[in-house]
Amino acid sequence: MKYTLTHTSSTGSARAGTLTTDHGDIQTPIFMPVGTQATVKGLPFEAIHQLGAQIILGNTFHLYLRPGHELISKAGGLHKFTTWDKPMLTDSGGFQVYSLSGIRKITEDGVKFRSPVDGSKHFFSPESAMDIQKHLGADIIMAFDECTPYPCDYQYAKRSMHMTHRWLKRCQKHFAETPSVHDYGQILAPIVQGSTYEDLRVESAKFIADHSAEVNAIGGLSVGEPAPIMYDMTALVTEHLPREQARYLMGVGTPQNLLECIDRGIDMFDCVLPTRNARHGMLYTAEGIINIKNAKWKEDFSPIDADLDCPMSNNHSKAYLRHLFNVKEALGLHIASVHNLTFFLWLVGEARKHIIAGTFSEWKPGMVEKVGRRL
Numbered sequence: 001m002k003y004t005l006t007h008t009s010s011t012g013s014a015r016a017g018t019l020t021t022d023h024g025d026i027q028t029p030i031f032m033p034v035g036t037q038a039t040v041k042g043l044p045f046e047a048i049h050q051l052g053a054q055i056i057l058g059n060t061f062h063l064y065l066r067p068g069h070e071l072i073s074k075a076g077g078l079h080k081f082t083t084w085d086k087p088m089l090t091d092s093g094g095f096q097v098y099s100l101s102g103i104r105k106i107t108e109d110g111v112k113f114r115s116p117v118d119g120s121k122h123f124f125s126p127e128s129a130m131d132i133q134k135h136l137g138a139d140i141i142m143a144f145d146e147c148t149p150y151p152c153d154y155q156y157a158k159r160s161m162h163m164t165h166r167w168l169k170r171c172q173k174h175f176a177e178t179p180s181v182h183d184y185g186q187i188l189a190p191i192v193q194g195s196t197y198e199d200l201r202v203e204s205a206k207f208i209a210d211h212s213a214e215v216n217a218i219g220g221l222s223v224g225e226p227a228p229i230m231y232d233m234t235a236l237v238t239e240h241l242p243r244e245q246a247r248y249l250m251g252v253g254t255p256q257n258l259l260e261c262i263d264r265g266i267d268m269f270d271c272v273l274p275t276r277n278a279r280h281g282m283l284y285t286a287e288g289i290i291n292i293k294n295a296k297w298k299e300d301f302s303p304i305d306a307d308l309d310c311p312m313s314n315n316h317s318k319a320y321l322r323h324l325f326n327v328k329e330a331l332g333l334h335i336a337s338v339h340n341l342t343f344f345l346w347l348v349g350e351a352r353k354h355i356i357a358g359t360f361s362e363w364k365p366g367m368v369e370k371v372g373r374r375l
Helices: 045-050 060-065 069-074 078-082 094-099 126-136 154-177 198-209 227-238 255-262 273-278 311-315 318-326 330-357 360-371
Strands: 002-008 015-021 024-028 030-032 056-058 088-090 104-106 111-114 121-124 140-142 187-189 215-218 246-249 268-270 282-285 288-291
Touching: 002 330, 015 330, 024 030, 030 330, 060 069, 060 094, 060 121, 060 126, 069 126, 078 088, 121 126, 126 140, 126 154, 154 187, 154 198, 187 215, 198 227, 215 227, 227 255, 255 330, 255 360, 273 282, 273 330, 282 330, 288 360, 311 330, 318 330, 330 360
Parallel strands: 030 268, 056 088, 088 140, 140 187, 215 246, 246 268
Antiparallel strands: 002 015, 015 024, 104 111, 111 121, 282 288
């Protein structure tokens, strides 16, 4: 598994490259649709292939609880279990543990928590997170970390960051000393933490940089902090991460977030927003954001988005999609989800084209303005 940087922006930090895996190449910058439960909600994998996704994300925490990593391993790993034959990434479960603030306890050994499904007791450690993800079989697996909230006390953020670093060493040791479960390569990606404190972020980035991973992740952002702080922290961290390795900003974000963070040197993104907001009738387009439930679209018989290379967006009108939402027809959720994911993948694809052509810095400001306005 290898990341190859091929182009850089002459006026900023935007980059284009290729991440090679045993399940195919990933052209960066890239957006990863989120397949929490081994599915991108409501969409068959044939549709995910057709809209041009190159890699999807699975959720270790949820797949551990249901159907269980042992069952998925028996099926041959997530690729065979789901029929998705392109690259996959699994998170470590750290973010989900963070979100269970009332039913978990974090110690140096790991995290005890109760299942939100049935209340049963469980324990995640750096070692067990590696074992679970080896059985799940994603191409890229994440180190176990603690995601701190925003705002976060400085001393807590510092203690948490150092514990995440110690957990990384345990992850790497266990990953190296235990055999592969499936017959293809996996890589372990470390995660930069440090909340919104500059000195902690720099310290963590330098620590992560010393571990020579092909993918380095930035966690603990997009957890409620203002966007300008997220951008500042991202720019700061990428200054200290190796140029020759891919950078993954976890859980981000809106179209504006993607463009701004690509400009700050990020290569990979994931977020539930495209499909989650689609289910509420929010559509992203190159001209701005549409709330398809609004009455203004009742008699608009123009395509949802005539310029996007997506049959769902070209063949159906805004009036028809609004009708589907009004009558709570499941097809409406399907069309909106396919549209939004296609748009996000189109956006990062356009960013890549402009980086390669040397025009990203001229193209980005106008696109940031357009994709953020309400239509």
